[in-house]
Amino acid sequence: MPQDQWRRVRGEQEIIVRYAPDEALATLPQLLRNAADRERLVALVQRLLADERVQRAKPSTEQLAMVESIGQTLSVVTDAASPARSPRKRAHKVSRKTARKAAAGARA
8 A cells, every 4th residue: 555545544544533432443343353363453452551661651541441442342351451461471372272273173
Protein backbone atom coordinates (compact mmCIF):
# COMPACT_ATOMS: atom_id res chain seq x y z
CA MET A 1 0.00 0.00 0.00
CA PRO A 2 1.45 3.40 -0.93
CA GLN A 3 2.44 5.55 2.03
CA ASP A 4 -0.07 8.33 1.30
CA GLN A 5 -2.92 5.80 1.13
CA TRP A 6 -1.69 4.16 4.35
CA ARG A 7 -1.68 7.56 6.11
CA ARG A 8 -5.24 8.27 4.93
CA VAL A 9 -6.53 4.90 6.14
CA ARG A 10 -4.71 5.33 9.46
CA GLY A 11 -6.24 8.80 9.87
CA GLU A 12 -9.72 7.50 9.14
CA GLN A 13 -9.28 4.69 11.66
CA GLU A 14 -8.03 7.13 14.28
CA ILE A 15 -11.17 9.24 13.83
CA ILE A 16 -13.40 6.16 14.16
CA VAL A 17 -11.61 5.01 17.32
CA ARG A 18 -11.75 8.48 18.85
CA TYR A 19 -15.42 9.22 18.17
CA ALA A 20 -16.96 5.74 18.06
CA PRO A 21 -14.80 3.55 20.32
CA ASP A 22 -17.52 0.98 21.03
CA GLU A 23 -18.23 0.50 17.33
CA ALA A 24 -14.51 0.28 16.57
CA LEU A 25 -14.06 -2.35 19.26
CA ALA A 26 -17.00 -4.32 17.90
CA THR A 27 -15.28 -4.64 14.50
CA LEU A 28 -12.14 -6.31 15.92
CA PRO A 29 -13.45 -9.89 15.62
CA GLN A 30 -14.14 -9.31 11.92
CA LEU A 31 -10.71 -7.76 11.39
CA LEU A 32 -8.95 -10.54 13.29
CA ARG A 33 -10.81 -13.71 12.30
CA ASN A 34 -7.90 -16.05 13.10
CA ALA A 35 -7.58 -17.00 16.80
CA ALA A 36 -3.78 -16.88 16.61
CA ASP A 37 -3.92 -13.30 15.30
CA ARG A 38 -6.26 -12.35 18.12
CA GLU A 39 -3.96 -13.89 20.71
CA ARG A 40 -0.93 -12.15 19.20
CA LEU A 41 -2.67 -8.76 19.36
CA VAL A 42 -3.61 -9.22 23.01
CA ALA A 43 -0.10 -10.49 23.83
CA LEU A 44 1.38 -7.42 22.11
CA VAL A 45 -0.81 -5.06 24.13
CA GLN A 46 0.13 -6.89 27.33
CA ARG A 47 3.84 -6.64 26.47
CA LEU A 48 3.39 -2.92 25.87
CA LEU A 49 1.72 -2.56 29.26
CA ALA A 50 4.58 -4.45 30.90
CA ASP A 51 7.22 -2.21 29.29
CA GLU A 52 9.04 -0.16 31.91
CA ARG A 53 8.40 3.09 30.01
CA VAL A 54 4.65 2.47 30.04
CA GLN A 55 4.81 1.44 33.69
CA ARG A 56 6.53 4.73 34.56
CA ALA A 57 3.65 6.56 32.86
CA LYS A 58 1.21 4.54 35.01
CA PRO A 59 -1.60 3.32 32.73
CA SER A 60 -4.97 4.63 33.85
CA THR A 61 -7.80 2.44 35.06
CA GLU A 62 -9.63 3.32 31.85
CA GLN A 63 -6.68 2.15 29.72
CA LEU A 64 -6.43 -1.12 31.63
CA ALA A 65 -10.19 -1.61 31.28
CA MET A 66 -9.86 -1.09 27.51
CA VAL A 67 -7.25 -3.86 27.34
CA GLU A 68 -9.66 -6.15 29.19
CA SER A 69 -12.45 -5.11 26.84
CA ILE A 70 -10.31 -5.87 23.78
CA GLY A 71 -9.54 -9.32 25.18
CA GLN A 72 -13.20 -9.99 25.92
CA THR A 73 -14.29 -8.80 22.49
CA LEU A 74 -11.73 -11.10 20.88
CA SER A 75 -12.49 -13.96 23.31
CA VAL A 76 -8.89 -13.95 24.53
CA VAL A 77 -8.04 -14.13 28.23
CA THR A 78 -6.14 -11.03 29.35
CA ASP A 79 -4.18 -10.16 32.44
CA ALA A 80 -4.28 -6.36 32.20
CA ALA A 81 -4.77 -5.94 35.93
CA SER A 82 -1.19 -7.03 36.60
CA PRO A 83 0.91 -5.83 33.65
CA ALA A 84 4.15 -6.30 35.58
CA ARG A 85 3.72 -10.05 35.10
CA SER A 86 5.71 -11.33 32.17
CA PRO A 87 3.31 -11.60 29.23
CA ARG A 88 6.11 -13.01 27.09
CA LYS A 89 5.91 -16.34 28.91
CA ARG A 90 2.13 -16.36 28.62
CA ALA A 91 2.29 -15.47 24.92
CA HIS A 92 4.77 -18.30 24.39
CA LYS A 93 2.44 -20.77 26.11
CA VAL A 94 -0.47 -19.56 24.01
CA SER A 95 1.60 -20.01 20.84
CA ARG A 96 2.51 -23.59 21.77
CA LYS A 97 -1.11 -24.37 22.55
CA THR A 98 -2.23 -22.94 19.21
CA ALA A 99 0.49 -24.91 17.42
CA ARG A 100 -0.63 -28.15 19.09
CA LYS A 101 -4.24 -27.54 18.07
CA ALA A 102 -3.17 -26.88 14.48
CA ALA A 103 -1.05 -30.03 14.41
CA ALA A 104 -3.91 -32.10 15.83
CA GLY A 105 -6.27 -30.65 13.24
CA ALA A 106 -3.86 -31.45 10.43
CA ARG A 107 -3.64 -35.08 11.55
CA ALA A 108 -7.42 -35.51 11.69
